[in-house]
Amino acid sequence: MGVAARASSRVGSRRTSVARRGEGSAGWLFTLPVIVILGLFLFVPVLMALWVSFSDWTGRGSPFSAGTGFVGFDNYAEITSGGGLPERNFGIALRNNAWYAVLVIPLQTALSLFLALLVNRAALRGRTFFRISFYFPSVTSSVAITVLWLFLFSSTGVVNQVLSWVGMNGPNWFNDPRGIVHVALSAVGVEAGPAVLTDADILGVSWWDWLSGPSIAMAALILMAVFTTSGTFMLLFLAALQSLSPDVDEAGRVDGASTWQRFWRITLPQLRPALFTVLTLGLIGCWQVFDQIYTGTQGGPGKTTLTPAYLSYESAFTDQRWGQGAAISFILFLIIVAFTVVQRWALRERGVAKRRMRQYRMTARENGGAS
Amino acid sequence: MNFRALIAGGTAASTFFALSGCGGSGFDDSAQDSTDDELTSSNSALTVLYGASGDAEKDAVEDAVAAWSKESGIDVTALAATNLTQELSQGFASGSPADLFYLAPEQIAGYADNGSLKPYGDLLSNRDDFYPSLVENFTVDGEFYCAPKDFSTLALVINTDLWDKAGLTDADIPTTWDELDAAANALTTGQRAGLTFSPEYQRVGVFMAQAGGSLVTDDGAQAVAESSENIEGLEFVRSHLKGGTFAYATDLGAGWGGEAFGKGQAAMTIEGNWITGALEADFPDVNYQVVPLPTGPAGQGTLQFTNCWGMAADSPNQEATLELVEFLTSAEQQLEFSAAFGPMPSVESAGDQWRSDNPDLTAFLDGADYATGMPTDVGADEVISDFNAQLESLKSSDPEKMLTTVQNNLEAVVG
Numbered sequence A: 001m002g003v004a005a006r007a008s009s010r011v012g013s014r015r016t017s018v019a020r021r022g023e024g025s026a027g028w029l030f031t032l033p034v035i036v037i038l039g040l041f042l043f044v045p046v047l048m049a050l051w052v053s054f055s056d057w058t059g060r061g062s063p064f065s066a067g068t069g070f071v072g073f074d075n076y077a078e079i080t081s082g083g084g085l086p087e088r089n090f091g092i093a094l095r096n097n098a099w100y101a102v103l104v105i106p107l108q109t110a111l112s113l114f115l116a117l118l119v120n121r122a123a124l125r126g127r128t129f130f131r132i133s134f135y136f137p138s139v140t141s142s143v144a145i146t147v148l149w150l151f152l153f154s155s156t157g158v159v160n161q162v163l164s165w166v167g168m169n170g171p172n173w174f175n176d177p178r179g180i181v182h183v184a185l186s187a188v189g190v191e192a193g194p195a196v197l198t199d200a201d202i203l204g205v206s207w208w209d210w211l212s213g214p215s216i217a218m219a220a221l222i223l224m225a226v227f228t229t230s231g232t233f234m235l236l237f238l239a240a241l242q243s244l245s246p247d248v249d250e251a252g253r254v255d256g257a258s259t260w261q262r263f264w265r266i267t268l269p270q271l272r273p274a275l276f277t278v279l280t281l282g283l284i285g286c287w288q289v290f291d292q293i294y295t296g297t298q299g300g301p302g303k304t305t306l307t308p309a310y311l312s313y314e315s316a317f318t319d320q321r322w323g324q325g326a327a328i329s330f331i332l333f334l335i336i337v338a339f340t341v342v343q344r345w346a347l348r349e350r351g352v353a354k355r356r357m358r359q360y361r362m363t364a365r366e367n368g369g370a371s
Numbered sequence B: 001m002n003f004r005a006l007i008a009g010g011t012a013a014s015t016f017f018a019l020s021g022c023g024g025s026g027f028d029d030s031a032q033d034s035t036d037d038e039l040t041s042s043n044s045a046l047t048v049l050y051g052a053s054g055d056a057e058k059d060a061v062e063d064a065v066a067a068w069s070k071e072s073g074i075d076v077t078a079l080a081a082t083n084l085t086q087e088l089s090q091g092f093a094s095g096s097p098a099d100l101f102y103l104a105p106e107q108i109a110g111y112a113d114n115g116s117l118k119p120y121g122d123l124l125s126n127r128d129d130f131y132p133s134l135v136e137n138f139t140v141d142g143e144f145y146c147a148p149k150d151f152s153t154l155a156l157v158i159n160t161d162l163w164d165k166a167g168l169t170d171a172d173i174p175t176t177w178d179e180l181d182a183a184a185n186a187l188t189t190g191q192r193a194g195l196t197f198s199p200e201y202q203r204v205g206v207f208m209a210q211a212g213g214s215l216v217t218d219d220g221a222q223a224v225a226e227s228s229e230n231i232e233g234l235e236f237v238r239s240h241l242k243g244g245t246f247a248y249a250t251d252l253g254a255g256w257g258g259e260a261f262g263k264g265q266a267a268m269t270i271e272g273n274w275i276t277g278a279l280e281a282d283f284p285d286v287n288y289q290v291v292p293l294p295t296g297p298a299g300q301g302t303l304q305f306t307n308c309w310g311m312a313a314d315s316p317n318q319e320a321t322l323e324l325v326e327f328l329t330s331a332e333q334q335l336e337f338s339a340a341f342g343p344m345p346s347v348e349s350a351g352d353q354w355r356s357d358n359p360d361l362t363a364f365l366d367g368a369d370y371a372t373g374m375p376t377d378v379g380a381d382e383v384i385s386d387f388n389a390q391l392e393s394l395k396s397s398d399p400e401k402m403l404t405t406v407q408n409n410l411e412a413v414v415g
Helices: A003-051 A074-081 A085-120 A129-137 A140-150 A160-167 A180-187 A197-199 A217-241 A247-256 A257-270 A272-287 A290-297 A306-317 A322-346 A354-370 B003-010 B011-022 B054-070 B083-096 B106-112 B131-135 B160-165 B177-187 B200-210 B228-243 B257-262 B274-282 B318-328 B331-341 B350-355 B359-369 B381-391 B397-414
Strands: B046-050 B077-080 B100-101 B145-153 B157-160 B192-199 B246-248 B264-272 B290-291 B302-311
Touching: A003 A074, A003 A322, A074 A085, A074 A322, A085 A129, A085 A217, A085 A306, A085 A322, A129 A217, A129 B106, A140 A160, A140 A217, A140 A290, A180 A217, A197 A322, A197 B157, A197 B350, A217 A272, A217 A290, A247 A257, A257 A272, A272 A322, A272 B054, A272 B160, A306 A322, A306 B046, A306 B083, A322 B177, B003 B077, B046 B054, B046 B083, B046 B177, B046 B318, B054 B331, B083 B100, B083 B106, B100 B106, B100 B318, B106 B302, B106 B381, B131 B145, B131 B302, B145 B331, B145 B350, B145 B359, B160 B290, B177 B192, B177 B228, B192 B257, B200 B228, B200 B264, B200 B302, B200 B381, B228 B359, B257 B264, B257 B274, B290 B318, B302 B318, B302 B359, B318 B331, B350 B359
Parallel strands: B046 B077, B046 B100, B192 B246, B192 B264
Antiparallel strands: B100 B302, B145 B302, B157 B264, B157 B290
């Protein structure tokens, strides 16, 4: 853009700003209800909770009354380095939820993308039917699905019946606290971990226990999360797929790329914004698991389905340690923000790598030479 | 994705807690402390918050409250809580809690600590009628906080059909650990365990009590979880779980001992008074007999469970509330409650009448003489749930190590 052009655009913006002033106040007027509602029910409560996490509020009367004192980072210290049960519980909850996230996020993303690709195909008969039925679990209440899951995965439930047809003895799903990595290891004869792993601990949980994998009960919840969320994410992918221009794909086809290559090199890179949305929403959802635990397992068996969100609730409402409960939810918030920032960085738009660039140049030169 | 939207999403969890924690409280500072012996008095209507086990309890409580309301002329609303703990906490935080509510012993210390409760036990006109062990359960720092509502103890429940089928007679009813071992052995078959119970201290603890152990000393001042008695109790359970004559209800695919017992997956179970109602409702064809738990190396032992009528410090009409409590805990009213939904009256004066009303269940009431309650220290609840989590894998773990953890956790909260 030339200097003259830039100057003229500045003049233009000054001229329109007068006319837009009226629009501005109208805009504020229209957004005011939402700002007030969000402020009152989201922003103010968050600040109140932040205060509670730094206070010794005991749960009686207002947290802003005279009797409530500021205790600095005491609550945070208690759950991250206190050495007692609160620390261990927090460690266990993080362990459980980390395994949950590690398994749920890739599975649900892959499954929802796969489903979206399936129902996006023009050739599929009864597309609408499949779209609706894949989406159906997402609109069903999570409480209802949890109850359904408890029945399906009971020791004599449908899942174990089906497993018995193929000669497998299904586990007692929701009552089995064994971690699946530990189960797999004990199958090859490793019952106890090496001293290196069992003696050292972090947040009151030994390294060996950090590596236990999700418990069998948690595995059932993981399957449930994948089942219920993939429909929603399928919809996001589907919307993104439909907005892709078919030209690019066609160009790839003309160049002789196989279906597989076209998916990896053409479709998937174009889906990056949708992928980021799905991964972020999945990540937030995964670190906030609450309803399934509250209605289904209450953290059991053996605390293996305890999650930070549920622990926060329990510390506050059952154990009357409101400061710790609030502190846990803020640590959770930081975890989510940190992971999202990492994800944003990992999925950023990148220039073509130098190594690859050379390839492009060479092809261009060859093409140029040919013409 | 827009970063602001991200923050909004990320804080949703925190918001949830903030909202429920401060719900309805606004910013006013309405919590007031009343002096120790004085009760507030006004003509405010009363609210009673209770957690009903079912329709029978709901109807019984509502009828009783309505009857008192008619008699005294004071309006009372009885509210059935769906989640008692949460609703109580919300009430206390808002500064306008229910005047009277069900309260579990493990929660008393926490609420007493933050001043939410009005200790009124010594003001009761029927104070000396309550069983001493129950009074002890509701005494925090030497102060008798609230009137025991009713109570239950654990006893041994035997399926008489299976008992006869195994060729056992009344003479075989176990009174010692050895006899329990023999009976469980005789009753165990391929598809059936001899004895079942839930994997929790609230059941397994009876063996620790019978071996002479406990989690805390009687006055609740010291943690004594790591004792040879407790180890002996747990070892007894562990060896039988391994041998297959005992089995956890959850391992049998049942939610609790009563269910496994009713389904015939086990011939004996350790449960409390509530099992009679449950069996009647779900397994009416099962014939059973209730006998005292066997004597262990240190004598008899069982656990007792109770709730009390908690009174809010913020209640504007404590005088009327106290009268309501006296009405609800009277021998007459408690016998009515007992007939409606099971638990035993918390007052000794109702004992004889209860025995003659329930001749088959006297084993439960006999337990009152030697029963231990749950520890009431702040945080003890959490220690026990941690212990329970470990008990689930008792079969494959070392009881001594387990108790060391419990001891360490208890020491942090006791004293």
